[in-house]
Amino acid sequence: MDLELISFKLCPYVQRSVITLLHKSQPFKITHIDLHNPPDWFKELSPSGQVPVLKVGGSDVLFESAVINEYIDDITPPRLHPDDPLKRARHRAWIEFGSSCMRDILSIIEAQTETAFEETRLALMRKLERIEPELGAGRLFAGDDLCLVDAAWAPLFMRLDILGETRNLFEGASLDKVCRWSEALLALEQVQKSVVPELRELYHGMIENRGGEYARLALLPES
Amino acid sequence: MDLELISFKLCPYVQRSVITLLHKSQPFKITHIDLHNPPDWFKELSPSGQVPVLKVGGSDVLFESAVINEYIDDITPPRLHPDDPLKRARHRAWIEFGSSCMRDILSIIEAQTETAFEETRLALMRKLERIEPELGAGRLFAGDDLCLVDAAWAPLFMRLDILGETRNLFEGASLDKVCRWSEALLALEQVQKSVVPELRELYHGMIENRGGEYARLALLPES
Numbered sequence: 482m483d484l485e486l487i488s489f490k491l492c493p494y495v496q497r498s499v500i501t502l503l504h505k506s507q508p509f510k511i512t513h514i515d516l517h518n519p520p521d522w523f524k525e526l527s528p529s530g531q532v533p534v535l536k537v538g539g540s541d542v543l544f545e546s547a548v549i550n551e552y553i554d555d556i557t558p559p560r561l562h563p564d565d566p567l568k569r570a571r572h573r574a575w576i577e578f579g580s581s582c583m584r585d586i587l588s589i590i591e592a593q594t595e596t597a598f599e600e601t602r603l604a605l606m607r608k609l610e611r612i613e614p615e616l617g618a619g620r621l622f623a624g625d626d627l628c629l630v631d632a633a634w635a636p637l638f639m640r641l642d643i644l645g646e647t648r649n650l651f652e653g654a655s656l657d658k659v660c661r662w663s664e665a666l667l668a669l670e671q672v673q674k675s676v677v678p679e680l681r682e683l684y685h686g687m688i689e690n691r692g693g694e695y696a697r698l699a700l701l702p703e704s
Numbered sequence: 705m706d707l708e709l710i711s712f713k714l715c716p717y718v719q720r721s722v723i724t725l726l727h728k729s730q731p732f733k734i735t736h737i738d739l740h741n742p743p744d745w746f747k748e749l750s751p752s753g754q755v756p757v758l759k760v761g762g763s764d765v766l767f768e769s770a771v772i773n774e775y776i777d778d779i780t781p782p783r784l785h786p787d788d789p790l791k792r793a794r795h796r797a798w799i800e801f802g803s804s805c806m807r808d809i810l811s812i813i814e815a816q817t818e819t820a821f822e823e824t825r826l827a828l829m830r831k832l833e834r835i836e837p838e839l840g841a842g843r844l845f846a847g848d849d850l851c852l853v854d855a856a857w858a859p860l861f862m863r864l865d866i867l868g869e870t871r872n873l874f875e876g877a878s879l880d881k882v883c884r885w886s887e888a889l890l891a892l893e894q895v896q897k898s899v900v901p902e903l904r905e906l907y908h909g910m911i912e913n914r915g916g917e918y919a920r921l922a923l924l925p926e927s
Contacts, residue, residue, distance in 0.1 A: 528801055528831065528834040528835075529801060529804055529831075537790060541790060541794075543790075543793050543794065543797055544797050544801075545796065545797045545800040545801070547796075547800075548793050548796040548797045548800060549793070551793070551796070552789055552790070552792075552793035555789040555792075555793070556789055566775055566778040566779055567760060567764060567766075567775070569775075569778075570766050570771050570772070570774070570775035570778070571764075571766065573768065573770075573771040573774070574766055574767050574768045574771045577768040577770075577771060578751055578752060578767075578768070581752060608751065608752075611751040612751075
């Protein structure tokens, strides 16, 4: 099955699918576009104007990241989702929860004052504290084997890791298991290879462009 | 299986699950909360603070509306999702697309000027034009039998129908098949019974509270 992902280099959502594909050693092509100046063929393909889009076998097209990642999992056995409907539903719910945490990271970056920065940071920490008790004794979300929740959360932890280099985002939060989970995910080869080598520089550039409190305190040269 | 949906009366997302449950003649309980003043037990249940939440068998809890609706479909055969992975993925993608259209309706209601109203209205019409060619000769999304895409879009059409009583939202759009689909959905008993009897009044109240251009032109008494 020919698979082509259309993405842009900073997209954390397509990264989920790249992790799944690398984990399963499934060949695929990835085409990066400039989301701020998308080509006409992309506008034709994507009803929402968003990435990722997945081209399947050259003619079929899928959109919406969670949908794409689950489709990829469906057609490349063994499935990373649990067989039990209730467990599978809970995994899907935590994946959606991870998407809302990704949006919170944008709020942190865009916060314009120290107070707003602290509020958005704490809002994310309170959310991470909701997933902490879901984690067990294994290295990853549901034991030691990678599941789709891991693929969904690794891009989030990668961005928190970059942000954490200059600000301690986890201050005052009780997140021992989340931190261990993040470390285990970021050590995986399929996670490390799921982004372009210049991700860190692109991410710093994006943060600077948003011009928030984080950029002022963390990225600008000390005076 | 004991199923209890936690919702609030205006929520279009829980309505999707109610349609699925009514369609399958599956008994369930629904508990309405005031989302603006949620009880403590709800904050404990919902990691995101959002409705719907589904309690399963009294002790298990699911959150995220698309996840809940798919779980309900999974455990109450026959499944309303296609068996073919690619078709199923496309159905899921159009469900997500429907969610983004629901958010567009809020933008229409909240638009503060005639220009903003027209822009948000046209944005939604352009999106509906993307789903128009997906519709075939059948009454519903994928023929004459209800599928989860139908359950997901019916709440959207119900709200467009209420808004359309005083403003023609479809002006200038080529949406013959979408309009036929909407009519067919709104005529279904499981759709009509999926909301509280006072939905229209509650919806008008919400629109008035948002205080946008639509409320000024459509709801206030003529002078």
